[in-house]
Amino acid sequence: MKAYQKEFIEFAIERGVLKFGEFTLKSGRTSPYFFNAGLFNKGSDLARLGRFYAAALVDSGIDFDVLFGPAYKGIPIATATAVALYDHHQQDTPYCFNRKEKKDHGEGGNLVGSALEGKVMLVDDVITAGTAIREAMEIVETNGAELSGVLIALDRQEKGKGELSAIQEVERDFNAQVVSIVSLNDVINFLKDDDTFNEYLPKVEAYRAEFGVA
Numbered sequence: 001m002k003a004y005q006k007e008f009i010e011f012a013i014e015r016g017v018l019k020f021g022e023f024t025l026k027s028g029r030t031s032p033y034f035f036n037a038g039l040f041n042k043g044s045d046l047a048r049l050g051r052f053y054a055a056a057l058v059d060s061g062i063d064f065d066v067l068f069g070p071a072y073k074g075i076p077i078a079t080a081t082a083v084a085l086y087d088h089h090q091q092d093t094p095y096c097f098n099r100k101e102k103k104d105h106g107e108g109g110n111l112v113g114s115a116l117e118g119k120v121m122l123v124d125d126v127i128t129a130g131t132a133i134r135e136a137m138e139i140v141e142t143n144g145a146e147l148s149g150v151l152i153a154l155d156r157q158e159k160g161k162g163e164l165s166a167i168q169e170v171e172r173d174f175n176a177q178v179v180s181i182v183s184l185n186d187v188i189n190f191l192k193d194d195d196t197f198n199e200y201l202p203k204v205e206a207y208r209a210e211f212g213v214a
C-alpha cells in the first residue's frame with residue numbers, strides 16, 4: 001500500500017465515510033464495512049478528496065479528454081477532481097455530468113457542462129456489483145463517446161455476476177481500465193496494522209472469503 005492510500009483510509013475513517021459494523025448493500029449482501037462518500041461533506045473534505053482522485057488518475061497514466069460524473073454522487077467528485085487536476089497537476093480538463101430528470105426548456109438535454117465526446121473518464125464513488133457503473137456507461141455509449149477508464153475511490157473487489165469481480169467484468173465488457181484510490185485488500189492491510197480497528201479484521205476477512213474475487 002502506498003502512503004497516500006493509507007492516508008486516504010485514515011481520512012475516510014476520520015470523516016465517518018468508512019465504517020465497520022453491519023450494512024445491507026444494494027446487491028442485498030450483508031457487509032461488515034461500508035463506504036459512504038456522501039459524508040465527505042465540507043469544503044476541506046472535497047478539496048482533499050479531489051487531490052486523492054487526481055493523484056490516482058495521474059498515477060494511472062490513462063489518456064482521456066473529458067471527466068464525466070454520473071448523477072448524483074459522481075457530480076461533486078468529478079468537479080473536485082477537475083479542480084485538483086488544475087490546481088495541483090496543471091491540467092485544465094473539461095468535465096460534465098448528467099441530470100436524472102429530463103429538461104425540455106432552457107438549454108435542454110440532460111447533460112450539463114462540457115460535451116460528452118472523445119475519450120471519457122467516468123468518475124464515481126464505489127463499485128460493488130457494477131450496476132450503477134453500467135447505467136453510467138450507457139450514457140457514454142448513447143452519446144457516441146468512447147470510455148477510456150473508470151476512476152473510483154473504493155474497489156470492493158467483489159464477485160459480479162460470475163466468478164470475475166464486477167470491475168474485471170467492466171474491464172472485459174467495455175475494454176476500459178478501472179482505477180481506484182484504494183481496494184478491499186488495502187483496507188484489510190490497514191486493519192492488520194491498526195490497533196484501534198484491528199478487531200474488525202476477522203469479519204472483513206470472512207466477507208472477502210465469501211464474496212471476494214480469488
Ligand code: OMP
Nearest residue numbers: 025026027034035126127128129130131132
Ligand atoms: P453497485 O451498483 O452494486 O456496483 O454498487 C455501487 C453503489 O452501491 C454505490 O454507488 C453506492 O450507492 C452503494 N454502496 C456504497 O456507497 N458504498 C459501499 O460500501 C457499498 C455500496 C453498495 O451498496 O454496494
